[in-house]
Amino acid sequence: xxxxSRRIVETAVELAEQGGFEAVRLRDVASRAGVALGTLxxxxxxxxxxxxxxxxxxxxxxRERVESRPPEGDTPLERAIAFFRIVTRALCRRPNLTRALxxxxxxxxxxxxxxxxxxxxxxxxxxxASLRGADARPAxxxxxxxxxxLQHVWFSSLIGWTGGVHGQAAIIEQTRRAAELLLEAxxxxxxxxxxx
Numbered sequence: 001x002x003x004x005s006r007r008i009v010e011t012a013v014e015l016a017e018q019g020g021f022e023a024v025r026l027r028d029v030a031s032r033a034g035v036a037l038g039t040l041x042x043x044x045x046x047x048x049x050x051x052x053x054x055x056x057x058x059x060x061x062x063r064e065r066v067e068s069r070p071p072e073g074d075t076p077l078e079r080a081i082a083f084f085r086i087v088t089r090a091l092c093r094r095p096n097l098t099r100a101l102x103x104x105x106x107x108x109x110x111x112x113x114x115x116x117x118x119x120x121x122x123x124x125x126x127x128x129a130s131l132r133g134a135d136a137r138p139a140x141x142x143x144x145x146x147x148x149x150l151q152h153v154w155f156s157s158l159i160g161w162t163g164g165v166h167g168q169a170a171i172i173e174q175t176r177r178a179a180e181l182l183l184e185a186x187x188x189x190x191x192x193x194x195x196x
Contacts, residue, residue, distance in 0.1 A: 005043050008033045009057060012050045016100040024051065024100060045111065051104035052115045058101070059122050062090060066126050076131045080179045083130040084154055085172055087123070092161070092168045099162045123151050146182055153178040 011033040015023045024047050030040040044050040071082030091098045105116055127147040128139035139147075157171040 004033075004035060004039065005053070008035060008040055008043060009050065009053045012047075013054050013057075013097060016051065016054070016097045017094050018096065020096040021047075021051075021100040021103045023096075026050070046107075046109065048104040048107040048109060048112055049115075051100055052112060052119070054097075055101045055104065055119055056115070058090070059119060062087060063122065063126060065090075066130065070133070071130045073133070075183075076133070077176075077179055077183050079130045079133050080127065080150060080183075081172065081176050083127055084150075084175045084179075087154070088158070088168060088171050091158070092171075098158075102159060102162050120151060120155075124148050127151060142186075146186070149182060150175060150179055 008029060011029050012024050015025075015028060015032070026040055026044075026047060027037060029050065030037045033040070040050075044053065065086065066083070071079045071086060073079040073082050091101075105119065107116075124144060124147045125139070127150060128143040131143055131147060132139060154171065154175045157166075157174040160166050161168060161171050
């Protein structure tokens with residue numbers, strides 16, 4: 001991302017941290033970032049587009065963190081829980097921003113669908129690698145399937161957190177239980193993900 005775009009995104013993040021989704025008014029972002037409103041619109045179509053760019057930065061930071069220090073655990077379940085703990089803590093440490101990002105993800109704007117799909121795909125890929133752990137084999141179709149389902153459970157629980165339905169600990173617990181059920185079912189079918 002070039003410098004001007006980065007400055008615009010960082011300004012949007014600051015505003016979202018202060019006041020959530022509603023605080024990210026494009027005119028205010030442009031003014032605080034020191035750019036013309038037209039300059040902002042040439043780079044970002046909407047508030048949602050801008051917030052999805054901020055989410056991409058969060059995902060890039062997460063990828064670096066997970067790749068440099070993979071989630072620890074002796075079993076796929078332990079590594080999955082460690083992964084979701086890392087992701088959940090990273091997002092929940094800035095609740096106003098996270099609520100704004102979740103709202104942007106749920107935009108439904110067709111032109112942003114690829115960015116939303118890229119977010120989910122990247123989380124799925126990182127989780128599948130975490131499930132494998134030190135196993136050097138690439139993720140199988142089944143690994144990716146499991147990661148996809150677990151990511152959906154986690155995301156649904158994260159939405160519950162943004163709405164005040166439950167706390168941060170419940171996000172991890174609900175995801176842990178789903179992982180436990182899915183991985184137990186796989187073991188029962190002879191499809192254990194543990195390295196051989």
